Amino acid sequence: MSLGAGTEATMVADADERAPGPAPREGKSPTQIALERLRKDKVAIACLFVIGFFVLVAILAPVLVSIAGVDDQLHLDQVNPLTGLASFQSNADHPFGVKARTGEDLFYQWAYGARPSLVVGIAASALTMVVGVTMGLLAGFLGGVVDTVVSWIVDFLLSLPFLLMAIGIVPIALQRFGNPDSSGFIEEGRESTIRFIVLICVLVLFTWPTVARLIRGEVLSLREREFVQAARSLGMPTKRVVMRELLPNLTGPMIVNLTILIPAFIATEAGLSFLGVGLKDPTYSWGQTISQGVTFFDSYPIWMWIPTISVSLLVLALSLFGDAVSDAFNPQTRR
Amino acid sequence: MSTASTETSETVVHPRRDNTREPLLEVTDLVKHYPVKEYTGLFPTTNQVRAVDGVSFDVAPGETLGLVGESGCGKTTTGRLVTRLIDPTSGSIKFDGKEIGQAKERQLRSMRRDMQLIFQDPYQSLNPRQTVNTIIGTPLEVHNLVPKNKRKDRVQELLELVGLNPEHVNRYPNEFSGGQRQRIGIARALAVEPRLIVADEPVSALDVSIQAQVMNLLEKLRKELNLAFVFVAHDLGVVRHFCDRVAVMYLGKIVEIGDRSDIYEAPQHPYTQALLSAAPDLNVVRGAERKERIRLEGDVPSPINPPSGCRFRTRCWKAQDVCAQEEPLLEIKSGARQGHQIACHFPEIKDDLATSLENTSA
Ligand SMILES: Nc1ncnc2c1ncn2[C@@H]1O[C@H](COP(=O)(O)OP(=O)(O)O)[C@@H](O)[C@H]1O
Ligand code: SF4
Ligand SMILES: [Mg+2]
Numbered sequence: 001m002s003l004g005a006g007t008e009a010t011m012v013a014d015a016d017e018r019a020p021g022p023a024p025r026e027g028k029s030p031t032q033i034a035l036e037r038l039r040k041d042k043v044a045i046a047c048l049f050v051i052g053f054f055v056l057v058a059i060l061a062p063v064l065v066s067i068a069g070v071d072d073q074l075h076l077d078q079v080n081p082l083t084g085l086a087s088f089q090s091n092a093d094h095p096f097g098v099k100a101r102t103g104e105d106l107f108y109q110w111a112y113g114a115r116p117s118l119v120v121g122i123a124a125s126a127l128t129m130v131v132g133v134t135m136g137l138l139a140g141f142l143g144g145v146v147d148t149v150v151s152w153i154v155d156f157l158l159s160l161p162f163l164l165m166a167i168g169i170v171p172i173a174l175q176r177f178g179n180p181d182s183s184g185f186i187e188e189g190r191e192s193t194i195r196f197i198v199l200i201c202v203l204v205l206f207t208w209p210t211v212a213r214l215i216r217g218e219v220l221s222l223r224e225r226e227f228v229q230a231a232r233s234l235g236m237p238t239k240r241v242v243m244r245e246l247l248p249n250l251t252g253p254m255i256v257n258l259t260i261l262i263p264a265f266i267a268t269e270a271g272l273s274f275l276g277v278g279l280k281d282p283t284y285s286w287g288q289t290i291s292q293g294v295t296f297f298d299s300y301p302i303w304m305w306i307p308t309i310s311v312s313l314l315v316l317a318l319s320l321f322g323d324a325v326s327d328a329f330n331p332q333t334r335r
Numbered sequence: 336m337s338t339a340s341t342e343t344s345e346t347v348v349h350p351r352r353d354n355t356r357e358p359l360l361e362v363t364d365l366v367k368h369y370p371v372k373e374y375t376g377l378f379p380t381t382n383q384v385r386a387v388d389g390v391s392f393d394v395a396p397g398e399t400l401g402l403v404g405e406s407g408c409g410k411t412t413t414g415r416l417v418t419r420l421i422d423p424t425s426g427s428i429k430f431d432g433k434e435i436g437q438a439k440e441r442q443l444r445s446m447r448r449d450m451q452l453i454f455q456d457p458y459q460s461l462n463p464r465q466t467v468n469t470i471i472g473t474p475l476e477v478h479n480l481v482p483k484n485k486r487k488d489r490v491q492e493l494l495e496l497v498g499l500n501p502e503h504v505n506r507y508p509n510e511f512s513g514g515q516r517q518r519i520g521i522a523r524a525l526a527v528e529p530r531l532i533v534a535d536e537p538v539s540a541l542d543v544s545i546q547a548q549v550m551n552l553l554e555k556l557r558k559e560l561n562l563a564f565v566f567v568a569h570d571l572g573v574v575r576h577f578c579d580r581v582a583v584m585y586l587g588k589i590v591e592i593g594d595r596s597d598i599y600e601a602p603q604h605p606y607t608q609a610l611l612s613a614a615p616d617l618n619v620v621r622g623a624e625r626k627e628r629i630r631l632e633g634d635v636p637s638p639i640n641p642p643s644g645c646r647f648r649t650r651c652w653k654a655q656d657v658c659a660q661e662e663p664l665l666e667i668k669s670g671a672r673q674g675h676q677i678a679c680h681f682p683e684i685k686d687d688l689a690t691s692l693e694n695t696s697a
Binding site: 033 | 415447450452463466478507509510
């Protein structure tokens with residue numbers, strides 16, 4: 001490794017290194033590169049269309065139901081009083097059929113049912129990210145007692161069985177906040193609000209630890225990176241090191257996590273509603289429709305099929321999109 | 336040999352220490368122990384990793400000290416202690432006459448401007464989410480050196496100073512090669528106009544041809560800006576033409592320290608001799624007869640349980656009983672010039688190693 005060796009080699013390499021780079025376009029951040037890769041991914045674009053479709057359904061639900069001319073009233077005349085079922089699966093008045101016995105329109109419930117899925121998915125995952133990232137950053141960067149306490153809470157929460165806890169917490173919360181009368185009856189609107197909030201809280205409570213653990217690990221490796229040391233050697237305040245040097249480097253894992261959480265939460269919401277601990281009338285949800293329709297699956301399949309296919313398609317599209325996002329943000333597969 | 340040594344002395348800024356020398360940085364008995372838990376056996380036991388175990392040296396303004404030793408000898412730890420990125424277990428660090436060894440971050444603020452780091456890995460040392468403008472502009476902002484509207488001009492000036500195209504200010508690190516990134520790291524360190532730079536193996540992650548360029552750049556900057564350097568390297572080859580003084584480290588301790596000519600032409604410690612002998616010999620590649628070479632057997636022992644007495648004794652070919660019992664002190668030995676200290680019970684000048692290296696690099 002003698003330095004004097006070969007000045008001519010030095011000149012050549014020098015010229016080579018100073019030569020203008022092959023790419024004339026400049027100033028592309030890692031995020032911009034990731035988005036560019038995502039734009040070229042056909043599967044991701046297809047998924048985006050599917051996701052966009054359901055988002056539109058949720059947003060435009062009132063418009064859609066008025067176009068279809070359906071409402072949320074009982075239509076006893078639509079069902080056969082003996083079997084309780086409608087004589088049709090789908091017709092012009094009720095494109096997705098009607099419920100047994102009551103004759104409530106299923107298109108109406110499907111269109112409005114898209115809302116809680118998306119709202120729960122997005123709200124719960126946003127909250128999960130905020131809590132998880134904050135705790136992960138604190139534990140990872142501050143270390144010491146904070147790290148010990150946060151890690152202990154994380155381990156504790158992750159050791160609890162989610163499904164049992166969810167099934168247990170809902171009735172307890174209803175008792176506690178629902179002001180039931182002597183017979184245990186809770187006002188319908190109040191119950192569905194409580195259920196909605198509790199559902200989101202349960203999802204956040206049991207998922208933030210996973211996010212916190214992941215972010216903590218990232219922070220532990222990031223804070224030893226030399227650019228963080230460089231910032232510290234300038235005397236940069238800790239808060240600024242975290243906000244300016246660490247946080248921007250967590251956008252990758254954060255976005256990837258978000259795209260994984262949203263479909264998981266939508267599926268969980270449907271599952272919990274199916275089990276009766278999720279949402280209930282008058283909040284329509286696909287999980288609840290599926291659980292009601294499952295009884296009539298043989299004679300009246302459209303009741304169950306439409307929400308089942310919808311939720312599967314949405315979750316699938318979101319998951320594939322999440323995969324594409326994590327590929328796009330993964331430096332190992334970049335370029 | 337004689338021509339080679341005149342060429343050598345040309346680059347020496349401070350060839351000899353005398354009593355009027357005022358150190359900029361003075362490190363005395365610096366110690367850093369890391370506690371580590373070990374989980375063998377029934378109960379976890381806490382051991383101390385003796386990463387740096389009583390190191391003393393000083394650097395005068397504009398002077399360059401090379402810190403050389405194999406991987407794991409505590410060079411990086413020493414560099415980070417000196418720049419106070421980590422707290423020393425004990426010992427004193429004086430910068431510009433002020434004790435900073437135990438100072439709190441707030442008291443360190445003025446020192447942060449005077450001392451900067453250049454890092455080993457150019458792929459880790461730049462924030463991938465920031466443009467060059469932000470990376471080099473941040474020091475200007477943190478220390479309020481340049482008014483906001485002039486900041487970009489100053490960044491471009493700095494880019495030019497380190498040999499990069501000033502038009503590339505808005506690029507991200509991923510658009511540069513390793514050597515270019517290292518230049519950006521150098522520009523960032525220079526932004527605060529420091530007086531001392533701790534360079535932690537700044538070229539060892541680069542291609543050999545690029546290494547020479549970056550070394551030439553550092554050489555140029557050091558002369559133009561009268562910078563003092565603590566230059567960390569894992570072999571004696573890189574620092575040869577750069578350093579006024581060289582300290583050889585082994586397992587957390589300095590085993591030999593002296594002016595460049597002392598270390599390269601009259602090394603006395605067996606470890607220094609082994610390091611010199613390990614430098615690649617171009618004459619052998621060209622077909623010359625191979626000189627006697629000292630080969631080091633084995634690895635550096637664990638700093639958790641360093642050998643008693645002389646820490647080098649497990650790999651030393653001259654080791655005697657006394658080496659295991661008594662720790663050799665770092666002191667001037669017979670035949671050594673002033674300022675040339677050796678920690679060995681059986682020092683002995685071996686100059687043919689230096690000669691062979693002289694020929695290879697000519
Ligand atoms: N944070 C730490 N915790 C425990 N041991 C450490 C830590 N940092 C460094 N060490 C140990 O200290 C010794 C010296 O490390 P280092 O200063 O990086 O050596 P060098 O830079 O010479 O290769 C090594 O044995 C290393 O494992
Ligand atoms: S003191 Fe003994 S073991 Fe240590 S370097 Fe000298 S001769 Fe070798
Ligand atoms: Mg090192």
